[in-house]
Amino acid sequence: MHEATVVGIIGGQGWMGRSLGLSLLEQGILPPEQLIVSSRSVNAEVYRDWPEVRCVRDNHGLVERSDIIVLSVRPQDLASLDIAVGDKLVVSLLAMTSCQALAQQIGSRRLVRAMPNAAAEIRRAYFPWFATPEVGGADRRFVQALLESCGMAREVSAERDLDYLTALSGAGPAYPALLAQSLLDHARQNGIADDMAREAVMQTLVGGCLLLERLETDPGEMVERLIAYDGTTAKGLQTMIDEGMERVVHRGLEAAYAAARAPGKA
Template sequence: MTLRLAGPLLLVGAGKMGGALLEGWLKQGLDPATVFIQDPALSEAMRALAARHGIAANDAPELPAPPAVILIAVKPDVTDRLLPEIEPMIGERTVVLSIAAGRTLASLSRYLPETAAIVRAMPNTPVSVGQGMTVAVANANVTAEQRRECDALLSGVGEVIWLADETLLDPVTAVSGSGPAYVFLLAECLEEAGVAAGLPHDLAKRLARATVAGAGELLRRSELEPAELRKNVTSPKGTTAAALDVLMGKHGMQELFLRAVEAAAKRSRELSS
């Protein structure tokens, strides 16, 4: 599928997440001539990506027409300052797609016209390899066509789920938005534990990365529940059972993840207030 928009795409902020989305969209065939980046502090990697594809990237890019989509991909504390700057760029058919963590539809609309169409979304970094998970919610001004355009962008880099209840985006952020970091931490811990058990560092690193990636792909493809897949690997009184007795014991992974997700969800709610 080749991505097509009804007009230009303005990317406001091209940090890690904005850049990951852009990389994913370019891989899906989005015409770089329709992309414009507004970011005064582009990383060297993003500057090289923009130059490689001939994408205009500066503090105030000149668009040939009102953008079809304006992607807000800046840190939450910068959003309030930037929104008034993009307000003049909004055309009749423009939809503002925000991935700023914790910024609600109501808080975004304070700095935009009353009629502004706004979609709030929470993607995660696997969008850069087309395996993202994004949850989105739209305000009442978003038309069916605008929703289809946002859906085309988001589903072009992974799976997308639309919700009607915006309050669910706080736990969504805690589970899938921040979730890749938890998985990367698991790989770190496996690697370190392998070294501590006597493995050479390079071997421990390869084993940890391949195991996490392979198990994730097996989970993605399987129709079985995670608990069933876990049991399929676990022989009674075997090596896996011995490890799981530790991981699933008192103060083990289940309790830690409950606390971790709640901490992330709480922080998301704080950013919203």
């Protein structure tokens, strides 16, 4: 990373700002004296193990003292951010907010848009990010190190790709949670005790995903292999496919993608 670079996180005590700030400190990527965080209500307990971290309420002071600013606020709060950052590098974690909209609001054209998900809290996030042409090579390397402190980071070449990945990976645990809820409800309806149903569902989903990750195989190949085996799982899979599971998932992703491309709409 840049030597002696000061990072300021606006919203540094919210769930994402906190996850990013703590991971930078825990991994030694940034010394505590080079981190400033702001929030509406300062809670020093979040950074109690790093007393050198400066926790402030004043965003103007944070911007003035920082070399790189991370925006970790809700998209609807952007309009109320009365800051002028000059030509400093800004990393935005806001959904539904284009680089053009960011530049109009804060002034800088050295912009990076990144889309985290909730798994950042356990350092397993997927962080796609997009940079404007004004962001140089050294800044891009800094951003990569900054974001992958919370998991995996990957630069995309087009802003529309980031919008799509906002709908896909930005959902974090939402889609697995929906599947888990459906499986759990069905198990309960069939008389399985709640604690056992929950164990079975969570171990099936978590264990299955970890196995897919380790095998590094195409998920479609796994589905085809299990259907070809023609056992109980094959009957369940084929019925879900025939009933249009793929169509429903695609429609959901299209709806989320449309929202990601529509500033100001949820």
